[in-house]
Amino acid sequence: MRNLRDMTYDDLASEARRLEEKPYRAEQLFAWIYQRRAVDIDEMTDISKAFRARLKEEFFIGGGNVLEVRKAADGTRKFLTELEDGARIESVLIPETDRLTLCVSSQAGCALGCRFCMTGMAGFTRNLNLSELTNQVFSAIKILDEGEKLTNIVLMGMGEPLNNFDNVLKFTKILTAPRGFGFSHNKVTLSTAGLVPGIKKLGEESNINLAVSLNATTDEVRDRIMPINKKYPLSELIPALRSYPLKGKRHITIEYVVLKDVNDSIEDAKRLVRLLHGLPCKINLIPFNAFPGAAFKSPETERVLRIHDFLKEAGFVVIVRSSKGSEIQAACGQLKGWYEAKGA
Numbered sequence: 001m002r003n004l005r006d007m008t009y010d011d012l013a014s015e016a017r018r019l020e021e022k023p024y025r026a027e028q029l030f031a032w033i034y035q036r037r038a039v040d041i042d043e044m045t046d047i048s049k050a051f052r053a054r055l056k057e058e059f060f061i062g063g064g065n066v067l068e069v070r071k072a073a074d075g076t077r078k079f080l081t082e083l084e085d086g087a088r089i090e091s092v093l094i095p096e097t098d099r100l101t102l103c104v105s106s107q108a109g110c111a112l113g114c115r116f117c118m119t120g121m122a123g124f125t126r127n128l129n130l131s132e133l134t135n136q137v138f139s140a141i142k143i144l145d146e147g148e149k150l151t152n153i154v155l156m157g158m159g160e161p162l163n164n165f166d167n168v169l170k171f172t173k174i175l176t177a178p179r180g181f182g183f184s185h186n187k188v189t190l191s192t193a194g195l196v197p198g199i200k201k202l203g204e205e206s207n208i209n210l211a212v213s214l215n216a217t218t219d220e221v222r223d224r225i226m227p228i229n230k231k232y233p234l235s236e237l238i239p240a241l242r243s244y245p246l247k248g249k250r251h252i253t254i255e256y257v258v259l260k261d262v263n264d265s266i267e268d269a270k271r272l273v274r275l276l277h278g279l280p281c282k283i284n285l286i287p288f289n290a291f292p293g294a295a296f297k298s299p300e301t302e303r304v305l306r307i308h309d310f311l312k313e314a315g316f317v318v319i320v321r322s323s324k325g326s327e328i329q330a331a332c333g334q335l336k337g338w339y340e341a342k343g344a
């Protein structure tokens, strides 16, 4: 049996052809799966009983076994999903004044081993398939409070999305399809640790937003905290960002996790200004949220604010990201660790 939530529009069109159905069946099925969020093939009442019976011989709709949902006082919700093979992934709903963002995982674990990241420290299990990506959206919608609406999607959870390129690209197409989840392209953001060939390919094949986890201004520091920098150093990464196609008023988001005594000096801020000069970007400063066993410490607020002020004076749009939902282990990889530590 195959999961209909693993199907793109093109897959459904070829299934409709194979089953000798009219081409418009693909459109109907696509809308039932993603826009109308059917959980059972029999809900698809504008499709003949005979075709539904035929579909049920080969397909089902499902997945997304949520083990735990935690809600913080600030409204952040984190949920842990168990996949069919027992692997576990996390997703986070983040409310802000004018938006409600879902942070989606793209892999179970991550192979990149960034040293400030709990997921990276736990290693890589596997890529998520399409239904495991879409199910995070379905599960999030199910736990929304009355009157809430999901407005933004960021691929910024567990994993490096560009290392799961094909499934992630299919997922973003379903997110932005009018008869899919219907998000506008500028409400969907993919965050990468800096895989240069993947950034180029994404620019060619999609027009979603790009965020880059930069975190350092020299190769020496970046090599130390993000091993991927040895493969794609700043001299390759920054030009790839400059070449990323940006339409209209769009910009690249630069994520900068501030680590005490590692990248929190005013010299770092000066180098950041030089590195990013002329690049349409917005900088998010994220004070590191230390976790048990972490190799780094949280920075002093005063130093974070100094960097903030320096960047702002240099003309950048810069935001200090508050640590959302810290009491529910909302940082990357923490809920999974907590759940496993309590013996579940």
Ligand code: SF4
Binding pocket: 110, 111, 112, 113, 114, 117, 118, 119, 120, 121, 157, 158, 159, 160, 193, 213, 332
């Ligand atoms: S920060 Fe992202 S890319 Fe780096 S190890 Fe963690 S999940 Fe992987």
